[in-house]
Amino acid sequence: MIIELKPNLERHKAEELAKDLKAFLVTENNHFLLINSSSNKSLPEGMGQWAENTHVFEDDIQLASKKFLPTKREIILGNGVRIGGNTQNTLFISGPCSVESEAQIRQCAQACKELGIGILRGGCYKPRTSPYTFQGLGEEGLRLLKQMKEEFGLLIITEIRDATHADQVIEATDIIQIGAKSMYDHGILKKSGLSGKPVLLKRGFGTTLKEFVQMAEFILSLGNPNVMLCERGIRTFETKTRFTLDLCGVAWLQEYTNLPVVVDTSHAMGYAYGVPSLTRAAAAMGVDGLLIESHPNPKVALSDAAQQLSLEELKELYEKVGQVVEAVGFSIV
Ligand code: PEP
Ligand code: MN
Numbered sequence: 001m002i003i004e005l006k007p008n009l010e011r012h013k014a015e016e017l018a019k020d021l022k023a024f025l026v027t028e029n030n031h032f033l034l035i036n037s038s039s040n041k042s043l044p045e046g047m048g049q050w051a052e053n054t055h056v057f058e059d060d061i062q063l064a065s066k067k068f069l070p071t072k073r074e075i076i077l078g079n080g081v082r083i084g085g086n087t088q089n090t091l092f093i094s095g096p097c098s099v100e101s102e103a104q105i106r107q108c109a110q111a112c113k114e115l116g117i118g119i120l121r122g123g124c125y126k127p128r129t130s131p132y133t134f135q136g137l138g139e140e141g142l143r144l145l146k147q148m149k150e151e152f153g154l155l156i157i158t159e160i161r162d163a164t165h166a167d168q169v170i171e172a173t174d175i176i177q178i179g180a181k182s183m184y185d186h187g188i189l190k191k192s193g194l195s196g197k198p199v200l201l202k203r204g205f206g207t208t209l210k211e212f213v214q215m216a217e218f219i220l221s222l223g224n225p226n227v228m229l230c231e232r233g234i235r236t237f238e239t240k241t242r243f244t245l246d247l248c249g250v251a252w253l254q255e256y257t258n259l260p261v262v263v264d265t266s267h268a269m270g271y272a273y274g275v276p277s278l279t280r281a282a283a284a285m286g287v288d289g290l291l292i293e294s295h296p297n298p299k300v301a302l303s304d305a306a307q308q309l310s311l312e313e314l315k316e317l318y319e320k321v322g323q324v325v326e327a328v329g330f331s332i333v
Contacts, residue, residue: 001040002062004053005031017050024221026063034062034221061213061257063220064227069258072288075198075226078155078174079118081333083228083288084260089333090325091262091289093157094314095121097304098134099141107296109148111311115318118333119175120145120154121291125161126303127181134302138165142172149174157200163187170195180204180232180267183215193222200262200291202230209249213257228260228289229253233268242270242307245278250285262289266307272298275309276317283324292317 003023005014007030014033018025021044023033030052035044037057055068062068074085083089095108099122112120124141126134137144145156157175159182160166166188170176176192178185180202192199199219203212216227231250233243245268253261263282265275279290295301295308309317318332325332 001035001037001043001057002055002068003033003035003043003047003051004055005033005050006052009050013050017047021047026221026223028225032063036060037062059210059214060217061210062217063225064213064216064257064259066256066258071258072260073225073227073258075228075260077119077198079153081118083333088286088330090283090287090330091119092117092318092321092332093119093121093262093289093291094294094318096123096295096301097266097293097308098123098126098302099137099144099158100134100302102144102147104296105144105148106151107311108294109152109154111294111296111314112154113152115315117318118155119157120148120152121157121177121293123159123177123303125159125165125169127159127161127179128303136161139168142168146172160188160192163191166191170197174198175200178202180207183207183212186218189215189218190222193219193224196224196226198226198228199224200228200230200289202232202264203234203246203249205233205235205243207234209252213253213259216257216259228262229257230262230264230289230291231268232264232291233270241268241274243268245269245282247281247285250282250287254285254287260288262291263287264291266291266293266304266309270307272307272309272313275307276313276320279317279321280324283321283330284328286328286330290321 014031126136155174159177265278293308294314298308
């Protein structure tokens with residue numbers, strides 16, 4: 001349940017009430033108290049005098065629910081670009097799976113700059129499935145991303161894999177990526193919530209939509225409304241593709257949540273050949289962002305080699321997808 005407190009109620013009183021109820025206090029214009037939804041269907045005793053309004057939910061999808069806030073939340077990125085809200089903007093994010101070397105990330109940054117892509121991605125701490133494969137450049141990777149940001153005027157997005165480097169990544173990055181394998185990590189969710197920075201939360205490949213959005217609630221309930229939900233494929237019985245892109249899930253997120261939705265077609269497909277057409281399909285849904293992995297020479301990439309587009313393929317995709325984005329009333333940003 002969300003209890004909207006009376007307008008102009010002083011902060012210290014709101015804090016006192018939150019303490020009494022063991023509630024989260026979130027301030028978005030007014031003060032809101034958040035308590036567990038399954039055991040609270042009516043206003044707790046004594047709260048009548050302080051409450052302006054109450055929102056009752058079936059489950060703990062609360063701040064992210066359209067029932068609470070019927071309009072899509074808007075996020076303003078570090079370069080002033082806006083997504084969500086009424087913007088009808090589709091953010092285009094590209095770059096390699098991993099930052100591998102200065103030469104490699106510079107070529108990617110250059111390609112983004114030339115095409116007009118404003119957000120450069122690149123993992124520095126990689127959540128690999130084998131300990132014997134490339135684990136990322138770590139701090140050196142963060143330094144290179146920052147350098148590209150300065151040289152090319154791009155924003156950067158990179159992933160926090162675990163708590164050991166969360167503070168360094170949060171400091172370095174413009175958008176925090178929380179990966180499919182660490183989306184349940186409460187330390188990462190908490191730090192991301194407290195940071196106030198834009199967060200791209202990826203859906204785990206075995207995660208239901210409800211669990212996914214509830215993880216977003218951990219960030220929202222700590223006062224950070226800047227959350228994007230990223231569909232990146234789920235695991236099904238199918239083995240010919242790496243994962244299955246859940247566009248039904250995207251439609252559900254668009255219908256029932258107020259958070260911008262980003263689609264990562266690279267990880268869903270797992271193979272470069274399918275990425276352009278899947279990206280056009282996702283773009284046709286009027287999504288708030290697209291994430292595509294690209295690499296100067298995918299064949300020698302140190303991670304996710306099969307799915308990354310070459311920079312020439314990226315250019316072709318970028319030009320073609322713009323037509324689809326525009327056909328559904330959106331603009332690429
Ligand atoms: C990535 O973006 O390179 C990545 C590891 O993605 P995911 O968390 O979706 O697997
Ligand atoms: Mn990857």
